[in-house]
Amino acid sequence: xxxxxxxxxxxxxxxxxxxxxxxxxxxxxxxxxxxxxxxxxxxxxxxxxxxxxxxxxxxxxxxxxxxxxxxxxxxxxxxxxxxxxxxxxxxxxxxxxxxxxxxxxxxxxxxxxxxxxxxxxxxxxxxxxxxxxxxxxxxxxxxxxxxxxxx
Numbered sequence: 182x183x184x185x186x187x188x189x190x191x192x193x194x195x196x197x198x199x200x201x202x203x204x205x206x207x208x209x210x211x212x213x214x215x216x217x218x219x220x221x222x223x224x225x226x227x228x229x230x231x232x233x234x235x236x237x238x239x240x241x242x243x244x245x246x247x248x249x250x251x252x253x254x255x256x257x258x259x260x261x262x263x264x265x266x267x268x269x270x271x272x273x274x275x276x277x278x279x280x281x282x283x284x285x286x287x288x289x290x291x292x293x294x295x296x297x298x299x300x301x302x303x304x305x306x307x308x309x310x311x312x313x314x315x316x317x318x319x320x321x322x323x324x325x326x327x328x329x330x331x332x
Contacts (some may be wrong), residue, residue: 182207183220185228190216199225231317244314252289253312254320258282264305270326273301279310279324304327314328 182204189195190211193202199220202211211217218224258279263271280293297311308324 184211184217185224186211186217187219187228189215197228243302243315243317246318249289249291250312250314250318250320252287253322253325256283256287257323257325258286259325259327261327264328266300270303270304270305273303274324274326275301279322283322 184201184207185253186194186196186198194200200217207217207219210212212219218228257281259276260278260282262274265271265304268325276293276298279296283289283291291312291314295313297313302308302324305328307328308326310324311320312322315320321327
């Protein structure tokens with residue numbers, strides 16, 4: 182029996198795939214659990230329309246990510262923090278603070294989960310930090326941490 186998958190089924194395929202399975206497997210497992218539909222003309226057309234909509238949405242998201250990447254790629258963010266005698270900062274610089282600085286300087290809001298900072302910055306220096314805006318689009322910002330006077 183030919184069915185069109187409406188959810189990913191390991192070993193058989195992903196959403197939108199038309200697969201040929203045994204009648205019992207289709208009627209007793211795939212269709213009742215909402216994993217597949219019989220591969221009729223109407224069902225195939227409906228699933229193809231959904232796939233086209235998803236593709237257009239992904240293209241829009243990628244274009245938006247590229248636009249943001251152009252604005253922030255190479256952006257230098259300067260942060261002044263009090264420093265102890267050993268050169269370590271009092272407090273750390275986190276992705277939330279970096280996201281706020283990007284919004285202030287570039288006027289673009291970037292989700293803090295997209296900033297690929299392995300650990301909070303605790304030392305003075307210049308750091309290149311990748312920002313992964315989309316699976317195919319990324320940018321690099323520079324965070325320049327400088328010492329400031331302790332009050």
